[in-house]
Amino acid sequence: MSKLDLTLKVWRQKDANSPGKFEIYLARGIDEDASFLEMLDVINEELTQKGQDPIAFDHDCREGICGTCGAVVNGRAHGPLKTTTLCQLHMRHFKNNDTIVIEPFRSRAIPVVRDLVIDRSAFDRVIAAGGYISVRTGSAPEANSMLVPKQDSEKGFDSAQCIGCAACVAACPNASAMLFVSAKISHLAVLPQGQPERLKRVVKMVHAMDKEGFGNCSNEYECEAACPKGIKVANINLMNRDFFKANLTT
C-alpha cells in the first residue's frame, strides 16, 4: 500500500459574514486507499492536536447517497472522477506530491456557512413549492391498480436519483439550479401519478427557483458533467417544455 504526501490549499472562512482565504496544509503519509474525506479527517485530527480549528465540512453517509458532502476540488465539483461524490473519491486517484485546492460550492443562493459548509436550504424551499404529489396518507389506491410501464418507471428513477448536493449549481457558470429542479419535475412528470399536478408543479417550482436567486441555463452542460448521479440535461428540456406549455394553457 503506498502513501502519499500532498499539499492542500483549503478555503477557510469563519462564518457567513467574515471574509475567507486559502490556508496551506501539508498532508503526510496519506494511505492511497483512504477516501478524500478520511484524508481530511487525518488533517483535522492533527489540527485538533495542535489546538487549531479543524476544517469544517459537511458529510454523513460517506456512501455517496445522502448528498451532504461536496467541495470543489481542483476546480471541479466533487473532484476529478465522473459520477462520484466527494466521499467516494479515493486518494489512489491522486499522485504523490500533488497540490490539491479545496473550496466550498459557491453561489449566492447557497452561501458559505463556514469553511466548506454551505447553506442549501434554498433547495428545500424549491421542493416545498411543489416537488411532490399531493396524496394524503391513507388515501392511496391499491399499488398494482395503476400500472406504470417499466421504461417510464426507470426514467422516473433515473431522475429521482438526484441527491440534492448542489454540485450542479457550483459547476454552472450561471449558478443555475435547473438540473436539480428539473430532475424532480421530470421524476414526477413521467409517472402517471404525477400528471394531475404536472403543469401547476412546474410553474410553482420554477418561480420558487427564480426567487431564490439561481441563474438560468445557457446550455453549458457543466451541471451534467459534475453530477455525481449522472442526471441528464434532458431533464431541463422537459422542464422547459412543460413550463412553456403551462404558460400557454393557464
Add this chain to the structure above:
Amino acid sequence: MPVLDAKIPEGPLEEKWSNYKFKSKLVNPTNRRKHTIIVVGTGLAGSAAAATLAEQGYQVKAFTMHDSPRRAHSIAAQGGINAAKNYCNDGDSVRRLFYDTIKGGDFRSREANVHRLAEISANIIDQCVAQGVPFAREYSGYLENRSFGGTQVSRTFYAKGQTGQQLLLGAYSALMKEVDNGNVTLYTRREMVDLVVIDGIARGIIVRNEITGKIESYAADAVLLATGGYTNVFFLSTNAMGCNVTAAWRAHKKGALFANPCYTQIHPTCIPVHGEYQSKLTLMSESLRNDGRVWVPKVKEDRRPPHLIPEAERDYFLERKYPSFGNLVPRDLASRNVKEQCDQGKGLGSTGFAVCLDFSESIKRLGADVIRSRYENLFEMYEKITGSDPYKEPMLIYPAPHYAMGGLWVDYDLMSTVPGLFVLGEANFSDHGANRLGASALMQGLADGYFVIPSTLPNYIAGSSLSQVTTDHPAFKQAEEDASKKIKQLLGIKGKKTVDAFHRELGLLLWDKCGMARNEEGLTEALKKIPEIRQEFWENVTVSGSEGELNQTLERAGRVADFLEFGELMVQDALHRRESCGGHFREECQTPDGEAARNDDQFCYVGAWGFNGVDAAPTLHKEPLTFESVPLTQRSYR
C-alpha cells in the same frame, strides 16, 4: 422487580389493531390545530409522522440535525422494503410475514406489535407508489419483487439498490408539502440535547442550533423521537457518521426506560476493514445474496487470490450448512458463520478477515446485463471503494455493525415510560426482537410514521388534560442551563486526546467484547474498562473552538460522551442475559452444532433499564413476552 405493562389490546391477535382503533379516543378536526407536536428526526419514521400528523391538522414542529430533512440515514438503506402483498402468489400472507418476523427475531419481540406491522405493510406500498416512488417493475407495468434473508417467499419491493433513498424522498416530499401548507415548521441543523419533563409528562425539548450555537427551547403537547439507532457506539459501523444515541439517551436520563440495548445487528455483507484511518464501513446490500454465493477456501491459510482458487477447493458453507435457506439465512446466522470461518483461518484478503461473495455463477447463468440491472450502483460503489471489479472478481465481505434492535421501551401505542414521549422507528425497541430481518427496517419506520402514530397519538391527546405550558416554565430554564453547562464543561477540559480517539477506543472495546460473540469474562472486563475510558474522557479530551459558532468537534464530543455512558448499559444488558438469541450470542449458550441456544424459562422477556445516575447501577424492569399464536421453538434454517 418492576413489571411493565405494554397495554396490548384485547381480542384475538388478528383483531387487536382494529379493536384498538375502534376504542381509541379521537380529536375533533377543529381541535387538532390547538395541539403542537414536536417530531425529532426526519428519517422515514419522523418525516412520515410529521407529514401525516400535519395532514390531520396538528401543528407540527419538525427538527433535524442535518441541513435538510432529506439527509437522514434512512436514505442509505439499499435492498428493499417488505410487504405482505403476495403479488408473487408464492404463499405469502400477513400471517406469514408476522411469523417470519417473530421467528427471525428469535422469539424476543412482542406478538401484537409484529402482527400490526405485518397488517400495515401492504398499505405502505400503496402509499409510496401514490407518492411517485419509482419501485422496480415488470415489463407488464406491475410491481416486481425479490427475496430477502430469513424468508422463503418474494415479498421485497425495491428501487435498484436505492430503496431507502426513494422512500425517504417520498416521505420528505410529503413533509415539504405540509411545510408549504403551513402545518409543519421545519427546524434544520438543530440537535436535541434534552427532553423537558413537567409534572412527569414530556412537554418539550432543548436543542442546540448548530450554526449559532444558541440553546433553544420548544414546548409542545407531545414529543416524538424518531432519532434512529445507536450502532455508531462501535465507532466503525455502516451507519452514517452523524448517527448517535444522544436524543434517546438524554430522554433515558429523564425517565424513559431503555430496552434490550445488547441487541445489535451485525450485518454479514460489508466491505472489510482495511486501515487505521478508516472512518466507517460500507454495507453491501443483503439483496446481493440472492445472486451472490458466499464461500471460503476449503483449506486454511489459502492465500491465493480468490479467482485462482478452483471450484472444487471452495466451501460454500452457508449452502452446505443450511440447505433450505442457503445464502439467504438471516443476518445473525450469516454473520456468525462468516466469523467462524475466518476464526478458523479460512478468511481471505489482506487481513484474513473476509470471505467471498461471488457472482460468477449468476453472471454465467443470467448474463452480466441482468446482474447490472439489479445491482448496478452497489457494484459501482464496491469498485470505487476497493478498486476491484466485482463483475470479474468475487467481492470480499465481512460483517459490520449495522442496526440496533434495542431502543427506548415503548408500549403498544409507541409511548415510552415518560407520558407524552413517543418513540418511532429504529429508536424504539419494539418489532424486531433479537434480530431484524432484511428489508424490515424501512417497513417499520414507515409503519410507525404513516399509520401507527397517527392512530395512537390522538388517543393520548384526547385522553389527557394538558395544562398550557410555555418555554418560560422553570423546567425549560433549568434544562437550558444544564445544556449550556455541559457544553462549557466539554470546552473547558482542554486535554490532549481527540474526541475521535476516545470514540475509537470505546468502539474497539465493544466490538471485541460485545460484538458478534460475547462471554462473561469479556463482558466483565468491558464493564470495568468503560468507566475508565469515560473518566479519562472528562479529564483529557480536547475540544477546539467555542460554543457560539458552528463547531463540529463539539457536536461529536457531546455524542461520544453519551456513547461512553450508553456503552456501559449495553454491556450490562449483554452480561445479564445469560442466553443466546438472535444477534446476542453468548458463547456459553450454544447448541451442540453451534447455534444460538435460548433460555426461555429465564429470559423470555424484554429487559428495560431505568437510569439511576451515571455511576449508579441501573434498575431492570421486565416485560414478559407471551407467545399465544406461535409456538416457542428453536429456530431452524437448515
